[in-house]
Amino acid sequence: MQMQIMQINEETMGSREIAELCGKEHRHVMRDIENLNDTYVEMSLPKVGQCSYKADNGRTYKEYLLTQDHCIDLITGYSREIRIRINRRWKELEQRVAEPVVQIPQSFAEALQLAADQAKQLELAAPKVAHYDKVVDRHTLLTATQVGQKIGLSAVMLNRVLDEIGVYNKALKRGRAFKQWFIDKGLGEMKQTDMGYSQPLFSLKGEAWVVERLASEGAA
Known part of the structure; x- marks a missing residue:
């Protein structure tokens, strides 16, 4: 069983993790982000950036990387429970920045x-x-x-x-x-x-x- 371990960027949160925290399918979160990007374009604001990841099946898929402001904009329309969960996750990420860097397993x-x-x-x-x-x-x-x-x-x-x-x-x-x-x-x-x-x-x-x-x- 082959597995790939990805390092979490401490300044952004991936759309797959947001989907996990919100109990939503990743494709639905991606759709919401793309709609959000359309609004950003209309308002002349920076869009949500994207990257790619390699899945277990060997194929490469698209993923978005959201800043804290992007996350707040995205989940404002979601439930109170989801907003609380995302806010708590951001506190964990902010705490990591202040802590010593820990080596991430590479295999x-x-x-x-x-x-x-x-x-x-x-x-x-x-x-x-x-x-x-x-x-x-x-x-x-x-x-x-x-x-x-x-x-x-x-x-x-x-x-x-x-x-x-x-x-x-x-x-x-x-x-x-x-x-x-x-x-x-x-x-x-x-x-x-x-x-x-x-x-x-x-x-x-x-x-x-x-x-x-x-x-x-x-x-x-």
């Missing part, structure tokens, strides 16, 4: 090694039972994008891995849903968004489980 093997190192640090900090049952706040939920950032994977690539190890229900043709065992163990929950989408969200316990599982896959 899937390096990402697994990073996951193994993080899992080892968790073991040294406290016993697993204490970490899962005492330290973890089970009510804090994370998107696949947020979980993937901890190990240098995009949401798309992380979801492919989780598909392979049986976390998601492959019987669904559209969208993703956790299998019942994953929910029963408190590793994730299905939440309904304001847009009417059912979105899988990870608990912090689920995030720790993913990190440890990927580490064990890399050691196998």
